Amino acid sequence: MARHLITSAIPYINGVKHLGNLVGSQLPADLYARYLRGRGHEVMFICATDEHGTPAELAAAKAGQPVADYCAEMHAVQAELGRGFRLSFDHFGRSSSARNHVLTQHFAGRLAEAGLIAEVQEMQVYSVDDGRFLPDRYIEGTCPNCGYDKARGDQCENCTKQLDPADLIDPRSAISGSRNLERRATTHLYLRQSVMRERLDAWIGAKTDWPVLTTSIAKKWLHDGDGLQDRGITRDLDWGVPVRKGAEPWPGMEGKVFYVWFDAPIEYIAATAEWADAHGLPEAAWRRWWREDEGAGDVRYTQFMGKDNVPFHTLSFPVTIMGSGEPWKLVDFIKSFNYLTYDGGQFSTSQGRGVFMDHALALLPADYWRWWLLSHAPESSDSEFTWENFQASVNKDLADVLGNLVSRVTKFCRSKFGETVPEGGETGPREAALAADLGQRIAAYDAAMAAIEVRKAAADAGRDPGSATNTSRPPPPGRPSRPTPRRPRRRRASRSTSSASMRCCRARSSPTRPRR
Amino acid sequence: MAAMRCTDWTWPEDVAGALRVLPAGHAFETPDVLFRKVTDEERAEWQARFAGVRA
Numbered sequence: 299m300a301r302h303l304i305t306s307a308i309p310y311i312n313g314v315k316h317l318g319n320l321v322g323s324q325l326p327a328d329l330y331a332r333y334l335r336g337r338g339h340e341v342m343f344i345c346a347t348d349e350h351g352t353p354a355e356l357a358a359a360k361a362g363q364p365v366a367d368y369c370a371e372m373h374a375v376q377a378e379l380g381r382g383f384r385l386s387f388d389h390f391g392r393s394s395s396a397r398n399h400v401l402t403q404h405f406a407g408r409l410a411e412a413g414l415i416a417e418v419q420e421m422q423v424y425s426v427d428d429g430r431f432l433p434d435r436y437i438e439g440t441c442p443n444c445g446y447d448k449a450r451g452d453q454c455e456n457c458t459k460q461l462d463p464a465d466l467i468d469p470r471s472a473i474s475g476s477r478n479l480e481r482r483a484t485t486h487l488y489l490r491q492s493v494m495r496e497r498l499d500a501w502i503g504a505k506t507d508w509p510v511l512t513t514s515i516a517k518k519w520l521h522d523g524d525g526l527q528d529r530g531i532t533r534d535l536d537w538g539v540p541v542r543k544g545a546e547p548w549p550g551m552e553g554k555v556f557y558v559w560f561d562a563p564i565e566y567i568a569a570t571a572e573w574a575d576a577h578g579l580p581e582a583a584w585r586r587w588w589r590e591d592e593g594a595g596d597v598r599y600t601q602f603m604g605k606d607n608v609p610f611h612t613l614s615f616p617v618t619i620m621g622s623g624e625p626w627k628l629v630d631f632i633k634s635f636n637y638l639t640y641d642g643g644q645f646s647t648s649q650g651r652g653v654f655m656d657h658a659l660a661l662l663p664a665d666y667w668r669w670w671l672l673s674h675a676p677e678s679s680d681s682e683f684t685w686e687n688f689q690a691s692v693n694k695d696l697a698d699v700l701g702n703l704v705s706r707v708t709k710f711c712r713s714k715f716g717e718t719v720p721e722g723g724e725t726g727p728r729e730a731a732l733a734a735d736l737g738q739r740i741a742a743y744d745a746a747m748a749a750i751e752v753r754k755a756a757a758d759a760g761r762d763p764g765s766a767t768n769t770s771r772p773p774p775p776g777r778p779s780r781p782t783p784r785r786p787r788r789r790r791a792s793r794s795t796s797s798a799s800m801r802c803c804r805a806r807s808s809p810t811r812p813r814r
Numbered sequence: 815m816a817a818m819r820c821t822d823w824t825w826p827e828d829v830a831g832a833l834r835v836l837p838a839g840h841a842f843e844t845p846d847v848l849f850r851k852v853t854d855e856e857r858a859e860w861q862a863r864f865a866g867v868r869a
Contacts, residue, residue, distance in 0.1 A: 337825050641861070653864050661860065666849070685861045689852040696849035708844040719840040725830070733830040740826060 301340045301596055303587050303627065304331050305566045307603035307611075308348040308393065311372050312357040314379065314654045316645040317683060318638035321671040322604035326633065326752050328385045329672055330600065333747045335386075342587050345380070346391035346569045347373045350538040351558035352433050356473065365537045369394055379655045383664045389576065391569025393561055398568035399539045402561040406531070407544030408622040409489065416488045416528065417550065423451070423463050427476035431484060431534040432463075436473055439466025485550055487541065488528040489560070494617045495526045502612060505632075509677075511605055512634045516612035529614060531560040563615040567626070590625040600631045600750070608634050633750045636676040640683050653683070666692050673756035695760055 306327035309315050324345060331343040349369045358368035369392070377390050392398075409415050423432045437451035442465050446456035450472070451463035463469060470477045491498075502516045520526050532541055538555025541548050567588050574584040586593030601611055611632055619626045638645070645652035658667050670691050674681050711717070739758060746755035826832030836842075 641865070649866065651864070651866055653860075657864065662852075685857045689854075689857045692849065693851045697847075697851045701848035704845065704848050708842065711842070712844050717842055717844065719836045719838055719842065721838040729833070730830075733833060736826075736833075737829045740829065 299338050299340060300598060301587075302331075302334050302342070303570075303594075303597050303599040304334075304341060304343045305599075305601050306343075306345040306387075307601070307607045308346040308562060308565060309376060310351075310353065311347045311349040311369050311376075312353050313372070313647060314375065314656050316640075316647065316652045316654045317658060317667065317671060318640070318645045318652070319604070320383065320655060320667075321638050321675055322635045323602045323607075324380070324385055325383070325668065325671055326635070326675060326750070327602035328383075328387075329752065329755075330602070330633075330747070330750055331386055341388070342570060342573075343386060343388045344391070344566055344569045344573070345385070345387045345389075346393055346565045347376055348558065348562045348565070349373070349392055349394040350535075350555070350561060351533075352436065352535065355535065355537050366394070375656075379659070382659045383655065383668065389569050389573035391565060391572040393558075393565040393568070395565075395568055395572055397571040397575070398561060398565045401568045401571070402539045402556055402564050403542040404544055405564060405618050405622055406487070406541070406548075406556065406560075407546070408624065409618065410543055412621050412623055414490045414493065414617070414621045415531075416490055417485055418488050418530075419483055419485045421481045422484050422534070423469070423479050424482040425471040425474065425476055426478040426480065428471050428474050431482070432471055432473070432479070433533075434463050436471065437463045437466065437469050437479070438472045439463075439469040442467055484534055486530050486554070487532045487551065489531045489614065489617060490528050491526050491613060491617050492528050494621065495520060497620065498526070498613060498616060501616065508632055509634055511636065511678075512608055512612065512632045515605060515608040515634070519609050519613055526613060529559075531557045533557050559610055559614065560618070563610060564618065588627045590627060594627045597627055598631070599627050599629050600633060601629050602633050603635070605634050605636055608632070631750070636678075636680045638671075638674075638676050638683055639680055641685065642682075662692075666696065669696060669756075669760075672752055673760060675752040675756075677751070677753055699760070 304327055307323040309319060309324070327343065327345070331341050334341050347369070354369060355365050358365035361368055363371070373392055380387065380390055406415065423434075423437055424430070425432050432451075434451035435453075438448055439451070440447045441449035441454040441457060441459065441461070443454060443459045444457035446454055449456065449461060449466060451461060451466060451469070453460050468477070469479055471479065498516075499520050502513055502520065505513055532551065532554050533556075534553075535555050538558065539561045541551040541554045541556060570584040570587055571581075573579075574581070577583075582592065587597055588594055603611060611629065616628060619628050640652035643651065653661075670683075670688050673691065673695070674683075674687070711719075714720075739761070743755055743758040746758055
């Protein structure tokens with residue numbers, strides 16, 4: 299038995315997530331956690347909501363709520379939907395927790411002591427009427443390149459040109475529309491990632507068993523252009539983790555908060571501490587998962603995420619961990635995913651295009667979605683959700699193949715023996731062949747799951763049981779008794795059905811071949 | 815599923831043994847439909863409902 303720490307990228311707080319978000323991290327992470335628990339390993343499976351940043355503030359303002367209340371409400375909504383999809387988190391935490399405040403400030407202090415934080419004064423756009431600094435993408439104006447009048451300060455979404463807010467013609471606040479903008483000096487902390495570049499490069503270079511999607515993104519950021527750049531880790535906002543150097547104030551940084559991308563991955567650790575708190579356990583209970591000097595030496599840590607999150611998990615967060623100079627657990631394997639597209643286009647939260655988690659559960663039970671999403675996971679390339687494909691897959695794989703098998707086997711047993719498993723005869727070559735076949739299939743499934751090859755595992759698990767559904771052949775040998783963690787309820791069905799069908803099979807052979 | 819009234823869901827390290835998990839005399843039920851089919855009408859309706867602006 300081994301110990302496995304599993305984290306899913308934490309979903310942002312501002313609204314219900316769509317199926318593309320779900321299959322990009324939480325769902326495959328759940329598959330893996332269920333599989334490992336099924337194999338008898340000790341698992342700690344962590345997720346949370348990512349609650350800081352400007353989008354949360356704006357969503358709360360739009361909802362007419364204080365941001366803390368808004369986040370508490372939306373956390374409850376996401377937690378409930380997670381339960382609806384049977385995501386088996388040991389804890390679903392909150393990045394706004396007191397635990398995360400303390401840990402984020404702790405890491406910042408350690409990084410500062412190690413000389414890995416720089417204080418940089420820069421000019422930023424300040425909206426006088428909004429009373430706040432505006433992030434680049436909250437400044438709107440006319441694109442100097444194509445003339446589009448709603449270009450954002452970071453990029454024109456019409457011609458895709460990368461922009462600086464200073465490039466915009468007629469700039470205005472995207473929040474209020476105010477043109478009363480000025481440039482003001484402000485000081486921010488930068489994480490000096492560039493000085494860790496060689497160490498990161500060696501670390502990533504040694505990860506030859508990681509998905510190419512993961513390592514190629516990391517290497518691109520390490521080597522493209524001038525190489526890995528330092529990264530701002532603070533913002534002029536109210537909502538977030540206040541900037542402190544450990545427990546001490548940080549002179550000059552009063553009123554500022556850490557950037558959401560600095561505190562979000564630290565929440566993996568904080569959420570494990572929240573788990574201990576929620577169960578009344580001592581500090582040692584969560585630290586044995588995270589501190590190599592306090593019991594985490596034998597932990598294998600696997601992260602799941604969509605490809606847009608890879609740079610933060612392969613570079614920024616490792617800099618935080620390595621740079622702290624403390625023996626915190628570093629990730630052992632990063633499983634990343636491409637995007638799921640929707641019916642010829644993109645899922646869109648803002649336009650409400652596509653199926654969101656709440657809608658999905660209102661249409662059909664979770665298992666239908668889990669099966670389709672995992673068997674079509676966007677691993678080696680993007681994959682597309684179409685209603686035609688979904689309908690065909692559900693009707694064939696689930697209704698025709700699996701559902702029909704269970705129905706035939708149990709109805710057969712009922713008609714022949716009543717609703718109890720009959721005495722069987724001795725097992726013969728047919729049963730031995732079935733056991734051998736099942737053994738091979740389980741081994742193939744095991745290998746796919748060990749490598750976290752989600753689609754391959756789904757294909758192994760869902761393979762047509764073939765002769766089992768063909769009643770013209772004598773005994774229904776039953777569906778392979780292979781646990782399929784993505785479908786926990788049916789897993790039991792398939793196991794016990796196959797067992798029952800095996801008993802039936804034996805029983806049915808006994809009249810014609812007694813004592814075999 | 816509950817219909818089989820089985821409680822042993824451990825990993826089938828020993829396949830032949832796992833196939834004997836339900837002893838003779840073990841009761842089971844015949845479940846209703848495990849998975850229903852998605853109809854063409856549903857597919858068309860959902861396709862239209864989720865094409866654009868969220869309800």
